[in-house]
Amino acid sequence: MNPYLARLVAVAQQPGRRIIGLMSGTSLDGLDVALCHCEGHGAGLQTTLEHFATLPYSAEFQQRLRAISQPTVALQDVAILNAEVARQHAEMVLVCLQSWHVAAAEVDLIASHGQTIWHAPRHQHQQADFPYHATLQIGDGDHLAALTGIITVADFRQKHVAHGLEGAPLAGYADQLLFASPTENRLLLNLGGIANFTYLPAQPAAGPPLTTDTGPGNTLLDAVTRQHFPGREYDENGAIAASGTVHPALLRELLNHPFFAAPLPKTTGPELFAPAYLHEAQLVTGTSTLPPADVLATLVELTATGVATAVQQCFPSTEQPAATCYVSGGGSHNGALLQALERHLPDARFAPIDALGIPADAKEAVLFAVLANETIAGNPDISLGKICLP
Known part of the structure; x- marks a missing residue:
């Protein structure tokens, strides 16, 4: 042999x-x-x-x-x-x-x-x-x-x-083995280049858990930061985004993409949510000269809205159950993004995945x-x- x-x-x-x-x-x-x-x-x-x-x-x-x-x-x-x-x-x-x-x-x-x-x-x-x-x-x-x-x-x-x-996403298979709890509803939110989550109910349903992408995570935020702030690979702690203002028309145009209304589970990637997607939305809304801080603030709101929309799609006919949202990925270090998520998901308790024994990164x-x-x-x-x- x-x-x-x-x-x-x-x-x-x-x-x-x-x-x-x-x-x-x-x-x-x-x-x-x-x-x-x-x-x-x-x-x-x-x-x-x-x-x-x-x-x-x-x-x-x-x-x-x-x-x-x-x-x-x-x-x-x-x-x-x-x-x-x-x-x-x-x-x-x-x-x-x-x-x-x-x-x-x-x-x-x-x-x-x-x-x-x-x-x-x-x-x-x-x-x-x-x-x-x-x-x-x-x-x-x-x-x-x-x-x-x-x-x-x-x-x-x-x-x-x-x-x-x-x-x-493939994370759900391992998420269930590592992190399922008999007493706590858990939403394992990964804020990588693309955002995704696994929902693990305390009383698990038959079959694999629900795992889905929700839209862009850091990919557009990082691209805009690199473009306008040479030498920076990302907006550290979301500080630049926090100094900006969300542009409602640009946000609406970005959210007009059919991906956000598609049924769960769904997947995507930077092929779809590329800088060209942002550029086209800015052309449509006349925001091509929007200050970079405002663009970043709008993109933070886009990520948070995408996550919240997908969470709400999980429970279309029932009240959203109380859950703890355990956050990982590079976006877990973005304070502006975490604040936006807490605003969009007020019934969730947020904690780093570190609390479950695995460092977020x-x-x-x-x-x-x-x-x-x-x-x-x-x-x-x-x-x-x-x-x-x-």
């Missing part, structure tokens, strides 16, 4: 596994690396975060990743970045392991989300001759496995799409470690990702 295949069988049969979860999101700021210990699987899963780090991308690499996520791009550039992203991620994993004094041989698996460069659910691509969903992530798993010597589970979203689902990397654990441990309900041997 191939020794790596024998190793895979042994890892699958172990009572626990050490797994490195990797997440690089739509904000493109860097790679989140979480070393987790997963004991058991399914309802008996116990997950401990041993180490966590975020390794930033260089400004030049961020720009190349933004450029590759455009409607027209050279296939050679996609092919090269597919390998280059994986090689950079492999190097970052090895740097982390060295700093943590952990040998690669002591790690059972890498769980790599990769870098989404295009997400195309059918409602978005609207190709009549292809009535299916599609999505594409780069950062090849075989490169990661070969360069680190660690069995890698990668490309999680394709199995979801192959079964007729949209490929996103680490949550998504941990989630993919959990998904890999379920796949390898043999959970038939959660089998996502391709297995890449070194």
